[in-house]
Amino acid sequence: MERIKQHKNIIWIGAAIVALIIAGSFIPYFYTLDNLLNVVRQSSVVAICAVGVTMVIIILGIDLSVGGIVSFGAMVCGILMLAGNNIVLCMLAGMAVGLAFGLFNGFMVAKIGVPPFITTLVVGQVAAGLALVLSNGGSIGGFPDSYGFIGNGTFLGVPVSNYIMAAFVIVGSLFMAKTKMGSQIYALGGNETVVRQEGINTNKIKIIVYGISGFCAACGGILLSAQLDTVHPIQGEPYLLDTIAACVIGGVSMMGGEGKIYLALVGALVIGLVRNALNMLGMHPFYQNIIIGAIIIVVVAISVWNKNKKIKESKTF
Amino acid sequence: MSETILEMRGITKYIFDSEGIALKNTNVKILDNIDFNLRHGEVHVLMGENGAGKSTLMKILGGIIPPDEGEMVLEGQKTGFKNPMEAKAAGIGFIHQELNLCQNIDVAHNMFLGNEIMKNSVFMDKKEMYQRSAELLARIGCNINPKTIVRNLSTAQQQLVEIAKAMSYHSKILIMDEPTASLSQNEIDILFNLIRDMKGKGISIIYISHRFEELLEIGDRITVLRDGKNSGNMDVADYDYDKLVNMMVGRTLEKMHSCTHIPQEEEVLRVEGLKISEKTKPIHITVKKGEIVGLGGLVGSGRTELAQSIFGARRFPSGKVYYMGERIKKPNPRSSVQKGIAYLSEDRKLDGLVLPMDIRENITLAYLDRFFKNRIISKPREREIAEGEARELNIVCRSIYQLVSTLSGGNQQKVVLAKWLSQMPKLLILDEPTRGIDINAKAEIYKLMDEIAGQGVAILMISSEMPELIGMSDRIYVMRGGTISDEIDKADGITQERILQGALN
Numbered sequence: 001m002e003r004i005k006q007h008k009n010i011i012w013i014g015a016a017i018v019a020l021i022i023a024g025s026f027i028p029y030f031y032t033l034d035n036l037l038n039v040v041r042q043s044s045v046v047a048i049c050a051v052g053v054t055m056v057i058i059i060l061g062i063d064l065s066v067g068g069i070v071s072f073g074a075m076v077c078g079i080l081m082l083a084g085n086n087i088v089l090c091m092l093a094g095m096a097v098g099l100a101f102g103l104f105n106g107f108m109v110a111k112i113g114v115p116p117f118i119t120t121l122v123v124g125q126v127a128a129g130l131a132l133v134l135s136n137g138g139s140i141g142g143f144p145d146s147y148g149f150i151g152n153g154t155f156l157g158v159p160v161s162n163y164i165m166a167a168f169v170i171v172g173s174l175f176m177a178k179t180k181m182g183s184q185i186y187a188l189g190g191n192e193t194v195v196r197q198e199g200i201n202t203n204k205i206k207i208i209v210y211g212i213s214g215f216c217a218a219c220g221g222i223l224l225s226a227q228l229d230t231v232h233p234i235q236g237e238p239y240l241l242d243t244i245a246a247c248v249i250g251g252v253s254m255m256g257g258e259g260k261i262y263l264a265l266v267g268a269l270v271i272g273l274v275r276n277a278l279n280m281l282g283m284h285p286f287y288q289n290i291i292i293g294a295i296i297i298v299v300v301a302i303s304v305w306n307k308n309k310k311i312k313e314s315k316t317f
Numbered sequence: 318m319s320e321t322i323l324e325m326r327g328i329t330k331y332i333f334d335s336e337g338i339a340l341k342n343t344n345v346k347i348l349d350n351i352d353f354n355l356r357h358g359e360v361h362v363l364m365g366e367n368g369a370g371k372s373t374l375m376k377i378l379g380g381i382i383p384p385d386e387g388e389m390v391l392e393g394q395k396t397g398f399k400n401p402m403e404a405k406a407a408g409i410g411f412i413h414q415e416l417n418l419c420q421n422i423d424v425a426h427n428m429f430l431g432n433e434i435m436k437n438s439v440f441m442d443k444k445e446m447y448q449r450s451a452e453l454l455a456r457i458g459c460n461i462n463p464k465t466i467v468r469n470l471s472t473a474q475q476q477l478v479e480i481a482k483a484m485s486y487h488s489k490i491l492i493m494d495e496p497t498a499s500l501s502q503n504e505i506d507i508l509f510n511l512i513r514d515m516k517g518k519g520i521s522i523i524y525i526s527h528r529f530e531e532l533l534e535i536g537d538r539i540t541v542l543r544d545g546k547n548s549g550n551m552d553v554a555d556y557d558y559d560k561l562v563n564m565m566v567g568r569t570l571e572k573m574h575s576c577t578h579i580p581q582e583e584e585v586l587r588v589e590g591l592k593i594s595e596k597t598k599p600i601h602i603t604v605k606k607g608e609i610v611g612l613g614g615l616v617g618s619g620r621t622e623l624a625q626s627i628f629g630a631r632r633f634p635s636g637k638v639y640y641m642g643e644r645i646k647k648p649n650p651r652s653s654v655q656k657g658i659a660y661l662s663e664d665r666k667l668d669g670l671v672l673p674m675d676i677r678e679n680i681t682l683a684y685l686d687r688f689f690k691n692r693i694i695s696k697p698r699e700r701e702i703a704e705g706e707a708r709e710l711n712i713v714c715r716s717i718y719q720l721v722s723t724l725s726g727g728n729q730q731k732v733v734l735a736k737w738l739s740q741m742p743k744l745l746i747l748d749e750p751t752r753g754i755d756i757n758a759k760a761e762i763y764k765l766m767d768e769i770a771g772q773g774v775a776i777l778m779i780s781s782e783m784p785e786l787i788g789m790s791d792r793i794y795v796m797r798g799g800t801i802s803d804e805i806d807k808a809d810g811i812t813q814e815r816i817l818q819g820a821l822n
Contacts, residue, residue, distance in 0.1 A: 178440045180433045183426050190419035197381075197417065198431030199402035257421035 016249070020273045027280045035276070037159060041227070043272030044165035045070070048220040049243040050250070050264040051172040052102070052213030057247055058189040059209055060256035061116040065105060066217045066243050068127030070236025073098040073218025074225035075131040078140050087147055095218045101127055102214015106207030120210075124240070131233040141230035151226030161223060165265075168216065172261040185209060189257035241289065242271055245296045254300065271295075322521050323355040323378075323490060328387035330373055330545075341385075347373050349545045351387070355490065358519045360512060362532040362553075364565060365542035371525050374542065375492050378523075379411040380404030392489075410483025414494040416475045418467045425450035425463035428482045453481045457511055473504035480511065491515065492523045497531060499616055502821055509535050527783070529558070529813070541565050573760055574788025578770035580608035584642070585744050585775035586627065591636025593622040597799030599636060604744065604775040609766060611790030612779045614820045619799035620779045621663055624746050627777075628660040629653045640744065659737035663748040663779070670733055672722035676714060677703035679721050680736045706735035711761060727758025734765065745769065747778045751785060763789060787811050795819030 024030040049066050056063045077094030081087060101123055108119040153160045176182035188195045188205055196202050220239065225231045250267030252259030271292060278288050330348040331341050348370045355361050365371050376382045378389070380398030389396050391407060398404040401411070418427045425446045434449065436442035450463035459477045467475060476496060483491055493512075497505050512522060512535055526532060532539055532553065539551045541564040549564040551557070583606040590599040600623060604610045612620045625631035627638055629648030638645045640656060653660070670679055680703045703717045710731045714724060721732055730750065737745065750766070751759045766789060770776055780786045786793060795803040795816055803819030805811050 174440075178443070180435065180441055183422070183433065183441065184430070186422050187419045187426065187430055190421035191417075194417045194419055195430065197401050199400070200431045257419070 016270050017273075020270070020277065023277055024273075027277060030277065030280060037162065039272045039276045040165070040269065041159040041161045042276065043268045044159075044161040045220040045224045045227075045239060046242045046246050046271060047165045047265045047268035048168045048223065049217050049239055050246040050268050051168050051261055052209075052216030053243050054172075054247050054250070054252050054259050054261050054264045055176070055185060055209045056116075056213045057252045057254065058185055058256060058259050059206060060189055061109060061120075061206070061210070062244075063102075063105065063120045063210065063213045063217075064117060064240060065101060065120040065124030065127060065214065066220075067236045067238070067240035068124035068129075068131070069098045069101050069214055069217035070221035070224065070239045071131040071231070071233055072101070072127035072134075072221070072236075074221035074231045074236070075134050075140075075233060077222050078143065078225055078231040079134055081143055081147065082140060087144060091222055094222050095215055098218020098221070099211050099215040102217070103207055103211040105214065106210030109210065110203035110206035128234065128236070131231075131236075135231070135233050137233065139230050139232040139235075141228075143226070143229055147226050148229050149226075151223060151228070161227060164223060168219070169261055169265045176261055181205065181208070186257060238285075238289070241292060241296075242268070245271055245292055248296050248299050248303075251303070253303070320357060321354050322357050322392055323353075324390040325351065325353040325374070325378065326388050326390070327352065328374065328377060328384045328389075330370075330377070330382075331385050346545050348377075348384070351542070351545075351547045353540060353547065355521050355523060356538075357521060358516050359537040360516055360522045360524055360535050362536040362539045363523055363525045363542065364527070364532070364539060364561075365548075369542040369565075370545040371542055372494065375411070375494065375523065375525065378404070378490075379409060379492060381411075405486055405488075408487060408489035410480075410486065410488030410491045412476065412479045412483065412491065412493045412496060414496075414498060416472070416479060418475055418478060420468040421466065423464050423466050424454075424461060424470075424478055427467055427478065428453065428463070428485060449485075450481075453485050454478070457481050457484065457514075471504075472499050473501070473508070476500075476508065477511075484515075488520065490521045490523065492525075494525045495527070496524070497526070497528065505531075529561075530817075532556075574763055574784070576609075576767045576770075576789065578607055578609070578767050580770075580791050581606040581773065585640065586777070587639040588623075588627060589637040589639070591623070591626060591638065592634050593619050593626055593631075593799050595634050600801050602794055602801065604777050606743075606775055607770050607773045608791045609770050609776045609778060609789050611786045611793040612777060612796060613781075613786050613793050613816045614796035614802075616781060618796040618820065620796050621748055622799070623796070624660065624748055624777065624779060628658060628746060630660065654740070657741065657743040658746070659740070659742035659744070660746045661733055661737060661748060661750060663752070670721050670729060673720065675718045675720055676707060676712065676724075676732055677717040679732050680706055680717075680739055682736065702739055703735075706739050710735050710738075710765065725754075725758070727754035727761075730754055730758065730762065734762070738769065743774060745774050745776045747776060749779055749781065751780075751782065759785075783813050783816065786816065787813065797821070 029035055049070065053063050053066060073094040076097045077090045080090040080093055105116070105120050105123050108114045109116045150160055150164070155163065176185065184195065184200055184205055188202055192202055217236075221236055224235065224239075228235070246267035247259065247264050248254070248267065249270050250259070250263035250265070252264060274292065274295070275288055278291065328348055328351045329346060331346055351370070351374060353374065363371050363375070373382070377384045380401045380403050383397070383399070396407060398407065404411070419430070425443075428450045429446050434442045434445045436445075447463045454461055454463065454477070457477060457480055459474075459481065461470065461474055461478065467478070470478065480491070496508060500508065512524075516522065524532075524536065533556060536553045539553060539561065541548050541550075541561065543565060551561065551564075584603055585606050586602070586604040588600060588602045590601065592599050597619065602610070612623070614620055622631060626633040626636075627648065629645075629650050629652070638648055640658065645652075645656075650660075671682065674682075677700060681699050700717065707714065707717050712724075712728050712731045712735065714728065721729060724732065747766075751762055754762075763785075766776060766778070778786075778789065790811065791807050793805045793811055793816065794801050795805070797820055803815070805815055805819075
């Protein structure tokens, strides 16, 4: 019971899932195992991006460069691949680019003191622009089969994408829960002054966290291009909204210091289910964004309202 | 009891300008050639008014800021700390007034923050961390579960966690900055027992406090700072109240708080049955014309909430507010200002001043209507008023176009006062009017309050400083637990003991 109280958002996630189950029962094929595995597969890119963004939000930052980096990381990887390079090296190159952009975000925030939303917004635009330049504005595709296997292949009946996503979530969760830096990330989100006074290099932590976020976004982008067998320079764009929605629905506090990566995964799955249900109902993707946006606003409003209520109640004389 | 563990000699800290460059050629110094020594296993009480330099001296000892001149000798070795970590490593623990814990993580993670116990090169050994935390807490007789999130602990419990944390680095000296400021009597007893216990183990404690009864209970020696100078030491065994007050204030209280105003009979404010929250008891108070009414009590007793309710900055569940004989149905700040009620908030930086604006703009901000002519601000008129107020209040500034953020605390407070006084209020609510400002500015503000009251303005003053409360008030209401617990008239004799009794019991 205590645990449930601690994560009040679980109740909301539970409610959302119940609502989806009820809604789903009106949609044929919604409940087939294939469809649910497919939902997980479609959520994998969002979930991977959310691993990094969760950490950023925990340290009271925000990463708006996710969309641009998803496109650009994949574009770098794709173009190198079409030039006939080794697939693994191409993927590493794409990831390195994402990491570099993320580290740059962190540097600007930590060392220069630029507000995170400005830095990351601009960096995201630059990354998206570079993706357009690299591909001359068109899309590229026709990648080797082994690359497609990462995105669309299955292993023991489960999509490979799902294993990759699980690996990111597990490593991210362990990092946050069990390592020194993970626990310092939470502390930093709670009270930066205290952390600095303990002799911890807070700038280093910030730069690394933004670096991780950029890296995750690039990995998500590469996975997406493998799933679609194509890279379009603006295909990462929708992933910014979904990633932040996943974090928020997963209960990552916008006030910093609180949030769990596995809950962000649940958030990503909730969005995946909503999108899937809307798709099956034949709703156009444009309208879907409106609904996802409305969900974010409602969830944030409820959590802020709850917090304010708690502050009011805890005030004793 | 015996040999000296720490000596600070000739510590000097200059005031600095807005760019942080020390100004060495002025007479005003934050710390002026201070000598301070601490013996093994003693509780050394450091006293002085706000702004006397206690915190600065302790920050130097704790390695948070460097001194400009002077030296420190710790256990016979000359030392100097570049940062708090070095001070900590040398055995100096610092329990800050505003507690230094991350509220969002658990006790054990706080205790080992930056010093985590590792199982291997990747993972922490959480089990060991919880066990060691429990041991450290048990050593100071405290049985908090180290897995508790700090947010869910009371202030007193958080303080115990901080002490346990300081003990974990084998601190030899423990600095405690007003540790009892927000504790209940019961919690204070627990803390004092702990202090005696640590003293018995040879730990030296520097204890900053304003409370006289505390220094008698646990202090061994007293050092008083005044205006950045060491104004004297005293053994608690030779305690003499008058001498100590003289050391602290440097002039007699009556002179500093000399009042000439005479309260009139007409009631300006009457509050009937106001409840500041659903669960608290109703409040009845009155303030008369030309009267200064003090509102005493501990921080968090509901004083600010009452003031905000009257002014309309806060909603209250029930009760009636009468102003000049008329009931104000639903007070709100805008109509209050128009009716002549002024409210000086507790934190001038937070909601009293707009720091990036200049003095003139700040003074005229609250009643811009008066300078509007056809929707355009009349600059000459605005300047005229602002200059007049600045002169009258003796605001030390280059011109009225100087940014408020570059003024000293005392002068900022005067700007806030000017802002409200320029609209001729009939009721002035002051929330901690002299917090954090130097003694001279304080004296000026007291003089000003007396003058304003003499002109017939009713003043309701919230204050945590006893001398101020006792010296300035014609009447005092003491608050506790969100309601009024006592009313003391000047004629009946206001004493510190009676105020404390109302505030604590």
